[in-house]
Structures are given as structure tokens and as C-alpha cells.
Amino acid sequence: MKPNNDDDFDIHESELADLFASLKQIQPTLTGQIQNRTTVARELARINSTVVQPARPWWQRPLSSAVPFATGVSLGILGALMFAVPNPDRMAVNQKHPTHPTEVRSTRSPDDLPPKAASNRPVDDQPVLDRYVTSTYVCGLGEVNTSSLYAIRETNQ
Amino acid sequence: MVPDETIFQQLKAREPAAYEWLVVQFEAPLFRFFLCDHRDYHLAQEQTSETFVEIIRSLPRMQGTESQLRPFVFSIARHLKSRHWRKPVVVCSPIENALDIRDPAPAPEAIASNREQTQQMLNAIARFEPHVREILLLRFVEETSLDDITEIVGLPLGTVKSHIHRGIARLKSILTGKEDEN
Numbered sequence: 001m002k003p004n005n006d007d008d009f010d011i012h013e014s015e016l017a018d019l020f021a022s023l024k025q026i027q028p029t030l031t032g033q034i035q036n037r038t039t040v041a042r043e044l045a046r047i048n049s050t051v052v053q054p055a056r057p058w059w060q061r062p063l064s065s066a067v068p069f070a071t072g073v074s075l076g077i078l079g080a081l082m083f084a085v086p087n088p089d090r091m092a093v094n095q096k097h098p099t100h101p102t103e104v105r106s107t108r109s110p111d112d113l114p115p116k117a118a119s120n121r122p123v124d125d126q127p128v129l130d131r132y133v134t135s136t137y138v139c140g141l142g143e144v145n146t147s148s149l150y151a152i153r154e155t156n157q
Numbered sequence: 158m159v160p161d162e163t164i165f166q167q168l169k170a171r172e173p174a175a176y177e178w179l180v181v182q183f184e185a186p187l188f189r190f191f192l193c194d195h196r197d198y199h200l201a202q203e204q205t206s207e208t209f210v211e212i213i214r215s216l217p218r219m220q221g222t223e224s225q226l227r228p229f230v231f232s233i234a235r236h237l238k239s240r241h242w243r244k245p246v247v248v249c250s251p252i253e254n255a256l257d258i259r260d261p262a263p264a265p266e267a268i269a270s271n272r273e274q275t276q277q278m279l280n281a282i283a284r285f286e287p288h289v290r291e292i293l294l295l296r297f298v299e300e301t302s303l304d305d306i307t308e309i310v311g312l313p314l315g316t317v318k319s320h321i322h323r324g325i326a327r328l329k330s331i332l333t334g335k336e337d338e339n
Contacts, residue, residue: 016325016328017297019278022275022278023189023275023279023298024189025275026188026189026192026193026275027185027188028184028185028205032205033184035202036180036184037180039206039207040177040180040209041173043209043210043213044173044176047171047213047214048171
């Protein structure tokens with residue numbers, strides 16, 4: 001139902017109906033109709049797919065970062081892993097070629113040592129040099145004092 | 158062309174079926190509204206499609222009832238027309254979409270007979286100021302009520318009536334050739 005405001009133009013509408021009749025016949029073409037429906041369907045699909053998609057939990061969300069930052073972090077993690085994991089090759093080399101000479105260490109003085117059996121001594125006439133090391137350890141600090149004692153022992157029977 | 162409450166709520170919920178109804182109801186009026194303004198066929202088609210996109214985006218936020226849908230649609234169209242820009246749009250549609258649509262255009266003989274009269278009216282309307290041309294087209298082509306026109310163009314009722322009175326008089330003088338004689 002038209003409001004009362006429209007009653008003022010009844011005479012003009014009847015006169016102008018024929019004049020504007022040709023403009024009323026303008027219709028969009030088939031291509032235009034397809035374009036309208038395609039555009040509407042595409043826009044609805046775009047909006048509905050955006051709205052319906054549930055939010056991902058935090059552990060599945062992607063994190064964007066700058067390429068230099070990501071590269072630096074990756075290299076840092078890689079380097080830390082290389083130092084943390086023991087290298088079998090390096091360990092084998094260290095065992096073959098020890099950097100320090102092997103020493104016989106003892107925390108007891110020579111007087112405390114029990115007499116060793118004669119069968120364990122070398123048979124030749126050369127004297128044997130025994131080294132005795134005494135160290136003092138402090139819990140939490142490690143070795144704080146070390147004293148060495150060398151004793152020449154005759155092997156002649 | 159006023160939807161019932163159900164369709165209106167479906168439009169707000171962006172239901173595809175409701176938008177099929179909307180396209181059927183408004184594609185021809187919107188196309189005429191644009192074409193009669195600038196007489197550029199391709200631009201009118203692009204603006205019609207763009208109007209539907211804007212309706213989809215903004216209709217859920219629309220304040221008002223279903224009776225205000227028509228002013229809402231033409232307000233968007235009028236705003237879009239005022240942008241005066243044209244962006245290239247390439248739309249590729251599957252050919253099967255054409256099977257469900259009948260071409261509502263009149264037969265070629267009817268088109269030929271009406272072409273001269275249509276061209277005469279478009280020439281006459283093109284001589285009006287843009288806002289007067291909009292009011293005349295909304296009133297006499299789309300048969301929009303005066304209250305809806307005031308809502309669409311944002312002018313008082315008295316101003317709209319005045320534009321229509323003077324527009325009719327001037328249109329008659331243009332069509333009878335009196336304005337050119339003066």
C-alpha cells in the first residue's frame with residue numbers, strides 16, 4: 001500500500017507511464033545475469049568459509065617471523081645440538097692419543113703402601129720410579145692442593 | 158518486492174537461497190538505475206554485481222525492518238555510483254550456469270521498435286542534474302514510493318516533490334522540443 005504522499009502525482013504518473021515504458025523494458029543480458037549469480041555465490045562462499053572455520057588451538061597456529069630471525073634461531077639450535085651430543089669419532093681419537101700422559105695416582109703415602117710381592121717386580125736390574133700424588137678436595141670446588149712424591153725403588157734382590 | 162520476515166532473516170544470515178531471491182528481484186532495477194545514469198553498459202553490469210557484493214557484506218548490520226530493504230539496496234547502489242571509478246573485473250563462469258537462466262530480453266523485432274524511443278528517453282534524462290535524474294528514475298521507472306525516495310537520496314519530502322514537479326515539466330518540454338527552441 002502506497003503512503004498518502006504518493007497521491008499528489010497520480011495525474012502525472014498516468015501521463016508519464018508511456019514515456020517511461022521503454023526504460024522499464026531494459027533488462028540485463030544473459031551474461032550479466034550469470035555474472036551476478038557467480039559474483040554472489042563467490043562472495044557468499046568466501047564469507048561463509050571465513051566465518052564457519054573454527055579457531056585453531058594455540059599449538060596448531062602458524063607463527064610468522066622474519067627470515068633472518070628464523071635463520072639465526074635455526075642455526076643456534078643446530079649448533080647447540082652439535083655441542084650437546086657426544087661425537088663418537090672425537091671420543092675415539094681422544095682415547096688413542098691422550099693429551100696428557102697417564103699418571104699413576106695414589107692418595108696414600110709410600111709408607112702406607114703394603115709391601116708388594118716380589119713376583120710383581122720387574123726382573124731386570126733397573127731401578128723403578130714410583131710417583132705418589134696427594135690431593136686435597138673441597139666439596140663444590142674440586143681439587144685445591146696437590147703434592148707429588150717420587151720414590152726410587154731398587155729392584156735388585 | 159518487500160520480503161517476508163523469513164527471507165529477510167535469511168538474508169541477514171547470508172543464506173544462499175535468500176540471495177537468489179534478492180538477485181532475481183533487484184538485478185534488473187539496479188541495472189536500469191546504473192545504465193540510465195551513465196549509459197555505459199559494461200560499467201552498469203559491473204556496478205550491479207558490485208552492489209550485490211556490498212549488500213552481502215553490509216546487510217547483516219542493517220538497522221530496520223524488511224520494508225526498508227528496497228531503500229537500503231538503492232542507497233548502496235547510489236553510494237557505489239558516486240565513486241566514479243572503474244576497476245577491471247574478469248569473471249569466468251562455467252557454461253552450465255547458463256542452462257538454468259532464460260534470457261528475459263525481448264525479441265529482436267521488439268528491441269528494434271523500442272530502441273528509438275528508449276534512446277530518446279535516455280537522451281532527455283541525460284540532460285537533468287544527477288540527483289534529479291535519480292529521483293525521476295526511482296519514481297517513474299522503478300515505481301518507488303516517495304518515502305523510500307527520501308530515504309534513498311537523503312532529501313526532505315518537500316524537496317523530492319519539488320524536483321519531481323519541475324522534472325516532469327522540463328521532461329515534457331524536452332520531449333516536445335520546446336526547451337531547444339528557448
